[in-house]
Amino acid sequence: xxxxxxxxxxxxxxxxxxxxxxxxxxxxxxxxxxxxxxxxxxxxxxxxxxxxxxxxxxxxxxxxxxxxxxxxxxxxxxxxxxxxxxxxxxxxxxxxxxxxxxxxxxxxxxxxxxxxxxxxxxxxxxxxxxxxxxxxxxxxxxxxxxxxxxxxxxxxxxxxxxxxxxxxxxxxxxxxxxxxxxxxxxxxxxxxxxxxxxxxxxxxxxxxxxxxxxxxxxxxxxxxxxxxxxxxxxxxxx
Amino acid sequence: xxxxxxxxxxxxxxxxxxxxxxxxxxxxxxxxxxxxxxxxxxxxxxxxxxxxxxxxxxxxxxxxxxxxxxxxxxxxxxxxxxxxxxxxxxxxxxxxxxxxxxxxxxxxxxxxxxxxxxxxxxxxxxxxxxxxxxxxxxxxxxxxxxxxxxxxxxxxxxxxxxxxxxxxxxxxxxxxxxxxxxxxxxxxxxxxxxxxxxxxxxxxxxxxxxxxxxxxxxxxxxxxxxxxxxxxxxxxxx
DNA sequence: AAATTAAGCGTCAAACAGACGATTAATACA
DNA sequence: TGTATTAATCGTCTGTTTGACGCTTAATTT
Numbered sequence: 001x002x003x004x005x006x007x008x009x010x011x012x013x014x015x016x017x018x019x020x021x022x023x024x025x026x027x028x029x030x031x032x033x034x035x036x037x038x039x040x041x042x043x044x045x046x047x048x049x050x051x052x053x054x055x056x057x058x059x060x061x062x063x064x065x066x067x068x069x070x071x072x073x074x075x076x077x078x079x080x081x082x083x084x085x086x087x088x089x090x091x092x093x094x095x096x097x098x099x100x101x102x103x104x105x106x107x108x109x110x111x112x113x114x115x116x117x118x119x120x121x122x123x124x125x126x127x128x129x130x131x132x133x134x135x136x137x138x139x140x141x142x143x144x145x146x147x148x149x150x151x152x153x154x155x156x157x158x159x160x161x162x163x164x165x166x167x168x169x170x171x172x173x174x175x176x177x178x179x180x181x182x183x184x185x186x187x188x189x190x191x192x193x194x195x196x197x198x199x200x201x202x203x204x205x206x207x208x209x210x211x212x213x214x215x216x217x218x219x220x221x222x223x224x225x226x227x228x229x230x231x232x233x234x235x236x237x238x
Numbered sequence: 239x240x241x242x243x244x245x246x247x248x249x250x251x252x253x254x255x256x257x258x259x260x261x262x263x264x265x266x267x268x269x270x271x272x273x274x275x276x277x278x279x280x281x282x283x284x285x286x287x288x289x290x291x292x293x294x295x296x297x298x299x300x301x302x303x304x305x306x307x308x309x310x311x312x313x314x315x316x317x318x319x320x321x322x323x324x325x326x327x328x329x330x331x332x333x334x335x336x337x338x339x340x341x342x343x344x345x346x347x348x349x350x351x352x353x354x355x356x357x358x359x360x361x362x363x364x365x366x367x368x369x370x371x372x373x374x375x376x377x378x379x380x381x382x383x384x385x386x387x388x389x390x391x392x393x394x395x396x397x398x399x400x401x402x403x404x405x406x407x408x409x410x411x412x413x414x415x416x417x418x419x420x421x422x423x424x425x426x427x428x429x430x431x432x433x434x435x436x437x438x439x440x441x442x443x444x445x446x447x448x449x450x451x452x453x454x455x456x457x458x459x460x461x462x463x464x465x466x467x468x469x470x471x472x473x474x475x476x
Numbered sequence: 477a478a479a480t481t482a483a484g485c486g487t488c489a490a491a492c493a494g495a496c497g498a499t500t501a502a503t504a505c506a
Numbered sequence: 507t508g509t510a511t512t513a514a515t516c517g518t519c520t521g522t523t524t525g526a527c528g529c530t531t532a533a534t535t536t
Binding site for chain 4 (some may be wrong): 477478479480481482483484485486487488489490491492493494495496497498499500501502503504505506
């Protein structure tokens, strides 16, 4: 259906969505990149992206692109920032809405890699990307840190069953620090978000570490926020 | 200059910028709205917005629109979120990048009000707006709270000289709570961000309250972040 | 069975939170 | 003139959380 009237303004542009996809393989924080299939800058590493469809909103476009790339639906997906420098794409002005996604890397369908020339890179060893995609990744990394400091989003990167050492390593990877494991356990237990299973992971150590799952009900309430200046600002409802 | 090649994709759309402008008059948190000048929904209350120009990036477009509306430059301006529902504008598909701004309401040039049919509303008494602008405002309010809990951004809403009671009232307005003034003073002093002046404001009370200014140098370092799970995540550089 | 490795618990001091009592300054008014 | 009033500001108390770190426990290797 065509709508009859239009605005009297000539500057219509392409709108794209680019996805920063994070994964965690138990050792390193990783990012999923693809070899760009079209000109300009064909065969360069880039984020997975695409133009928005006619009847799609932005989130839907991001979900579609993510599904195409990973075979996954219902992924943690968050709008990051929109990039609109007139010269950011040399071929034609394109405004790009960046989304960042957290996926369980084990659920990723590897056969897709070949199809899209996709590859997982350790975040700190990722190659330089086209256009302003490096800026997007940098921003996404910061946002991930920021969010993870207040919300239990890093669980999105873990498989359904995971051990505390795995979790701790993930935090250490994300923030590039090392943490005291004794204090870490104490804090994690204090959140009440984890359910201890009877099963143990014996691969990582001699003693073996218990598996845990997320308490999904409590997860939805999220961490209480750790704010001193304003008590619990996220819980204020007005 | 026309660029020759284009992407083989037909779905070019309008990109707009909408501004959520917050102000504080010493009593209430306010928002600046305009009566929409064009169809559709002419004469309805809305956010101030406009289409992006050909050689403008998004931030520049927002600055331009803000300057047109308020006469101000160099205001606190932050990209909020981008809205792209296909039907959000009934006339024609328009993707809108929302920005939120914090201004010192005293610097606002009132003669502009007439020109754009602009009006300041108490945030909690603001009228319903066109399109998805209500959603934008709601999001902006949340972002303001979130940001203000970790960063000293509320000073952007205050005049150069202000009193502690004014500052406290501002926090109370933003979060819709009442705070203990004795504890508030203690915390504010602990930040080291304020410089006490000799001058007093005698209007507000019998005793009078000292004026303070921001220590701009320290302001730039921002508050330290109050995070328990990860120590000082914002200060981590990698 | 002894050494090794890593998981996980307990303790402590310092920092900081919220609650709230007491003091101080300036004005209003009897 | 002094006394009540109002609001700004300081101080104290108690409970919670933090980071540091010693110690115990479980399971495997030799």
